[in-house]
Amino acid sequence: MKKLFNFFKNEQEKNPANVAKERLKVIVAHERRQRNQPDYLQDLQRDLMLVIQKYVEIEADNVQVQLDSEGNYSVLELNVTLPN
Amino acid sequence: MAKIIVVTSGKGGVGKTTTSAAFSMGLAMRGYKTVVIDFDIGLRNLDIVMDCERRVVYDFVNVIQGDANLRQALIKDKRCENLFILAASQTKEKEALTLEGVGAVLNELSQDFDFIICDSPAGIEQGAFTAMYYADEAIIVTNPEVSSVRDSDRMLGILQSKSQRAQEGLDSVKENLLITRYDPDRVAKGEMMSIEDVEDILGVKNIGVIPESESVLKASNQGHPVIMDKNSDAGMAYDDMIARFLGETRPLRFIERKGLLKRIFS
Numbered sequence: 001m002k003k004l005f006n007f008f009k010n011e012q013e014k015n016p017a018n019v020a021k022e023r024l025k026v027i028v029a030h031e032r033r034q035r036n037q038p039d040y041l042q043d044l045q046r047d048l049m050l051v052i053q054k055y056v057e058i059e060a061d062n063v064q065v066q067l068d069s070e071g072n073y074s075v076l077e078l079n080v081t082l083p084n
Numbered sequence: 085m086a087k088i089i090v091v092t093s094g095k096g097g098v099g100k101t102t103t104s105a106a107f108s109m110g111l112a113m114r115g116y117k118t119v120v121i122d123f124d125i126g127l128r129n130l131d132i133v134m135d136c137e138r139r140v141v142y143d144f145v146n147v148i149q150g151d152a153n154l155r156q157a158l159i160k161d162k163r164c165e166n167l168f169i170l171a172a173s174q175t176k177e178k179e180a181l182t183l184e185g186v187g188a189v190l191n192e193l194s195q196d197f198d199f200i201i202c203d204s205p206a207g208i209e210q211g212a213f214t215a216m217y218y219a220d221e222a223i224i225v226t227n228p229e230v231s232s233v234r235d236s237d238r239m240l241g242i243l244q245s246k247s248q249r250a251q252e253g254l255d256s257v258k259e260n261l262l263i264t265r266y267d268p269d270r271v272a273k274g275e276m277m278s279i280e281d282v283e284d285i286l287g288v289k290n291i292g293v294i295p296e297s298e299s300v301l302k303a304s305n306q307g308h309p310v311i312m313d314k315n316s317d318a319g320m321a322y323d324d325m326i327a328r329f330l331g332e333t334r335p336l337r338f339i340e341r342k343g344l345l346k347r348i349f350s
Contacts, residue, residue, distance in 0.1 A: 015274030020230050021281045028237045028285055035241045 037067050048078065056082060086194040089201050090219040092243075094235025096206030098227045099264040102300055104203035105133045105309035106319075107223070110326040112167035113311070116198040119158065122172035123215040124205035125181060131171045134161065135307025145173035148185035154192055163312070168197075178210050186214045208242060217248050221258040224288065227265045228277040236261075237286055260291035262325060267296045272341040279339065292325025294318050295338040 034042070045065040052058055064079040091104045101122075108120035121144060122130035131137040136159045142152035147170070154170075161167035170189075173180065193200050204215035216222065222243050226236040243257045244250055250257070263282055270276040279293055294300075299316030303309060311326075313319040317338045324334045 017271065017274050017277045017281065020277050021285065024230055024233050024285050027234060031234075031237065032241065035245070 033066065041065055041067060052080060058083065086190075086197040086200045087220050088190060088194075088218050089199060089221045089223060090204055090216045091201060091223045091225060092204035092212065092216055092239050093225040093232065094206065094208065094212075094239040095227075095232045098225050098232050099262075099294070099300075100206070100225050101130050101133050101203055102304065102310065103223065103225050103262060103264065103294075103322075104130060104201055106311040106322040107326060107329075108199070108201045109134075109161075109164060109167060109309040110311045110322055111199050111201075112161070112164045114326070114330070115166060117166045117196065118199045118201065119168040119170060119193055119197050120201040120203060121170040121215075122203050123181065123211045124172050124203070125176060125178040125211055126172075126174065127205065128172040128174045130169065130203050131159075133304050133307065134169055134309060136161070136169055136171075137307075140171040143171045143173040143176075144189070145176040145180045147189055148180060148182070154189070181210050181214045183214060183217060187218060190218050208238065212239075213242075213246070216243055216257075217246070219243070219247060219257050220249075221260060223260045223262050223291070224286075225262050225264055226282060226286070228263060228271070228279075228282050233277070233282055233285055240286065240288065259288045260329070261286060261288040262292050262294065263290055264294040265296045266293050266339065268339050268341045279336075290336075291328050292321060293336055293339055294321045294325070 045063055048065065049058070049060060049063045052063065058080070062081040066077045066079070068075045068077065091100050091107065093100050104120055108118045112118040120130065120134075122128055123144070124130075125145065128140075128143070131140055139159050142157035144157070146152040147154055147157045158168040158170055161169065190200060202215040202219065205211040216239075224236050224239060226232050240259060243259065247257050249255060261283065263279055266279070267276055271278050279290055283289055295317050297316060297318035299313050299318045300310050303313055310316060310318045311322045321338055324337060327334050
């Protein structure tokens, strides 16, 4: 009975097609952002991560580097999520 | 002036050559003078799918390098007088496909043909690059599956930034999504992404949906583009897709889950 209940509960949100769609949305959005950015940004992100990793343990996706252009100036945004 | 259409995908094995064969044959059967070119240097396969593998004398690279002229290299289809095939080279290096060389060949073909179909190789290297560079329209062949959809998005990015139209600031390459190997039963069960899911992720509307079908393997086994199998679901779906490409409005077929009776009797 519990199995049946779970089956109905999970069918909508957790079916494999929805998992695929959600994963794709995230990676595609990420890669589209990267597409419009200069090639050095990925290297910069890696180097920054290596520096930070000397001091704290973090994963690759805890460091985000983004370059935004607005009019005649650009903003280099560095976002580091430190562990608790 | 011919319209140039690239059939591309990024990922291999999703149905580019099957689509190129069906699409070009379908256009030719409707009376349009059509040429289909295999850009997969070293892995020639359009010829065998179109049943002319033993008739290749000169290939695309021979024409680019001036060893043969177009008239010598174009293979006339035996079933449809409006259809011509330009085979890929099986031995040359893929670097032989230079932008200038490909451009010159397309330009010459463009005088005589209504449609030029460029069958792109998988990947994003020279063959795929030159196949998409001169395109007016693209058919992005995608399976409802994560790696195929991701690669299609990558291909769309390349079309939007690296094609001649993008580089020269012209109207962008028209994008058409073709979903292939679609299995309505699995979609209904939540095992496979739906048409809307794929359109939503890629931001492109479909021009057709080809169902997973036994007729596709049967067709390539025989060297008959599947569109010639007029009773097959895949053949009819390709015919619909071509009608839409030419401006007709046709509803999608073969995207509903098979009814109980059909499931029993199929």
